[in-house]
Amino acid sequence: MDYVEVTEHVGYVPGAVNIGVLRNDDNAVLIDTGLDKDNGRKLLRLLEEQELTLKAIINTHSHADHNGGNNYLTRNTEAQVYAPSIESGIIENPLLEPIYLFHGAYPVRNLHNKFVLAKPSKVTHIIEPGKLELIGLEPEIIALPGHSYNQIGVLLDDVFFCADTVFSNRVIDKYRIPVVQDVTRHLETLNKLEEMTCNLFVPAHTKPIKDIKPLVAKNRATTKAIITDIKELLKEPRSTEEVLSLLGEEYGLDLTVVQQYYLIQMTLMAYLGYLYDSKQVEIKLENNILRWLVLDG
Numbered sequence: 001m002d003y004v005e006v007t008e009h010v011g012y013v014p015g016a017v018n019i020g021v022l023r024n025d026d027n028a029v030l031i032d033t034g035l036d037k038d039n040g041r042k043l044l045r046l047l048e049e050q051e052l053t054l055k056a057i058i059n060t061h062s063h064a065d066h067n068g069g070n071n072y073l074t075r076n077t078e079a080q081v082y083a084p085s086i087e088s089g090i091i092e093n094p095l096l097e098p099i100y101l102f103h104g105a106y107p108v109r110n111l112h113n114k115f116v117l118a119k120p121s122k123v124t125h126i127i128e129p130g131k132l133e134l135i136g137l138e139p140e141i142i143a144l145p146g147h148s149y150n151q152i153g154v155l156l157d158d159v160f161f162c163a164d165t166v167f168s169n170r171v172i173d174k175y176r177i178p179v180v181q182d183v184t185r186h187l188e189t190l191n192k193l194e195e196m197t198c199n200l201f202v203p204a205h206t207k208p209i210k211d212i213k214p215l216v217a218k219n220r221a222t223t224k225a226i227i228t229d230i231k232e233l234l235k236e237p238r239s240t241e242e243v244l245s246l247l248g249e250e251y252g253l254d255l256t257v258v259q260q261y262y263l264i265q266m267t268l269m270a271y272l273g274y275l276y277d278s279k280q281v282e283i284k285l286e287n288n289i290l291r292w293l294v295l296d297g
């Protein structure tokens with residue numbers, strides 16, 4: 001793990017999840033903690049090398065790859081944990097992530113792994129958008145809902161840690177349907193991000209970038225194309241499973257892993273819910289099968 005300094009008080013640790021570091025004198029705050037104990041251990045070693053004491057963790061959202069290191073870090077330091085509501089409930093009760101993926105039922109064993117089920121950690125402070133006072137610094141918490149319900153970003157010294165709001169071209173071209181839990185909020189968040197100017201944007205899963213606009217445009221175009229393609233499929237009534245199968249075929253998805261199936265299905269449900277609530281599709285319940293049908297086609 002390497003520490004990349006951006007300003008006197010702000011840096012990051014590049015990786016599968018880019019981890020933000022806020023520092024002042026001998027104290028540090030981490031923004032997210034990575035997937036697991038291993039990430040937690042490496043992050044703590046890195047802070048020790050920098051002669052920093054971990055005072056707090058800010059979690060941008062509750063997905064396991066962003067808070068899986070919390071458990072190790074909070075057991076081995078005095079760090080307080082800051083997270084927005086809803087996300088905090090899942091961080092404290094991580095079984096809720098596979099539970100929601102499995103429609104609220106007790107999740108099948110395929111969903112009991114660290115990629116969707118982090119170790120629990122106590123959230124000591126529920127955060128709201130606005131300034132936060134930590135280690136003598138005043139990072140600003142900015143709401144970024146959409147990818148997850150109450151995702152937040154952290155802004156300090158003109159460096160914006162913008163979590164999973166945008167994915168890279170490579171990830172989008174590979175996975176085709178990036179995880180979104182609320183499509184309406186996701187589109188609003190992309191608009192908000194596009195209006196922001198910062199010295200550096202640090203998305204969690206791609207390289208930090210000065211100009212976020214091209215990535216926002218790519219992510220918005222991806223969402224709009226998925227909406228169009230789903231509506232096209234719904235010119236005749238189809239069940240969620242049929243839409244998933246046909247869209248998967250169109251996009252060349254090879255869903256052979258149960259966990260991947262449920263993640264994509266959740267995202268598809270977010271799109272169907274968005275289309276229904278914006279009155280673009282209707283629900284047909286016949287023969288005990290729920291089908292979706294486009295309204296203007």
Ligand SMILES: [Zn+2]
Nearest residue numbers: 061063147164
């Ligand atoms: Zn995420």
